[in-house]
Amino acid sequence: MSDNRDIGYSAVFLVVGIWFFFLGFMRLRRKRKIENIPTSTVRGLAMGLVELIGKAKKRLNLISPLSGTECTLYRYTVERYQQSGRSGHWVTIARGDSFASPFWLDDGTGKILVFPHGSELIIPVSYEFRTGLGRELPVKLTAFLETHNISYRSFLGNYPLRFKEWLIHVDDTVYVLGTAATIGPADYLKSHNEKLSQRLEELKNNPQEMSKVDLNQDKEISAQEWNLAVSKIERQLLEEELRTPSPQENLEVLISKGEGEVYIISDYSQKDLLQRLTWESFLGVFGGAVLTLVMLGYLLFRLSICRF
Numbered sequence: 001m002s003d004n005r006d007i008g009y010s011a012v013f014l015v016v017g018i019w020f021f022f023l024g025f026m027r028l029r030r031k032r033k034i035e036n037i038p039t040s041t042v043r044g045l046a047m048g049l050v051e052l053i054g055k056a057k058k059r060l061n062l063i064s065p066l067s068g069t070e071c072t073l074y075r076y077t078v079e080r081y082q083q084s085g086r087s088g089h090w091v092t093i094a095r096g097d098s099f100a101s102p103f104w105l106d107d108g109t110g111k112i113l114v115f116p117h118g119s120e121l122i123i124p125v126s127y128e129f130r131t132g133l134g135r136e137l138p139v140k141l142t143a144f145l146e147t148h149n150i151s152y153r154s155f156l157g158n159y160p161l162r163f164k165e166w167l168i169h170v171d172d173t174v175y176v177l178g179t180a181a182t183i184g185p186a187d188y189l190k191s192h193n194e195k196l197s198q199r200l201e202e203l204k205n206n207p208q209e210m211s212k213v214d215l216n217q218d219k220e221i222s223a224q225e226w227n228l229a230v231s232k233i234e235r236q237l238l239e240e241e242l243r244t245p246s247p248q249e250n251l252e253v254l255i256s257k258g259e260g261e262v263y264i265i266s267d268y269s270q271k272d273l274l275q276r277l278t279w280e281s282f283l284g285v286f287g288g289a290v291l292t293l294v295m296l297g298y299l300l301f302r303l304s305i306c307r308f
Helices: 005-035 140-145 189-203 209-215 225-242 270-302
Strands: 046-056 071-085 085-096 102-106 111-112 118-120 127-130 163-170 173-185 251-256 264-266
Touching: 005 270, 046 111, 111 173, 118 163, 189 209, 209 225
Parallel strands: 111 251, 118 264
Antiparallel strands: 046 102, 046 173, 071 085, 071 163, 102 111, 127 163, 173 251, 173 264
């Protein structure tokens, strides 16, 4: 090259190599953590970091926003392909999840409440749709885009869009590595739901706040807009409850993210999860090291610091 763009590209790939190297070590630590912690049962649960395997059971009637699927947990992203010169890349224009809504985990010996907030969700993509030639947007996705005021049309047609959704369905076998802790009284769920109902009622009676719920300002509150409002209020309520000291009698045990602890929710089996983490750590550590050394060597040569 007549200019110095190759030096810039090499520096970028050098940073990428270092990032992959340390990411690989992080995945390796997670793998060893899983290997070193025995699987517990809900009935024999001890406080602290625990590993549980059981069936996911719904606490709320959750419907995923893209595919409209009944589930116990969801996460989604919407991306748009952005052209930049001769190349292009996918840019995330919308994302969301139901991490503020807990679900039950039942392992046959009992059930326990799992709060996904703060967890690392390791599950395969459950639903994916990409716009393209001759592919019309499904009605559900069009409604989602319009509800969230996301522009998806140009004078040439629809923008290149990619939709992804990750789901844990009812009765899916789920692996959880999280912290068992006491959070509140035995009637926590009843109290939680009463508080949530009260706040939703207050919202309904406040025209100014209700106007904020109407995201597309069409004077009507759609089901999607209402679900977003409920999710936001429940997240705020959960954060308040987690900060509130619990009474010392009739304590309810739940799984959440512990201070400085790893928190994983996955629908992979433990064996498959360990295999996945093994490959990720191997590719990260060794692939990152090779890329870093090659780019470092090229930069030293290119800058005439070192001649081989």
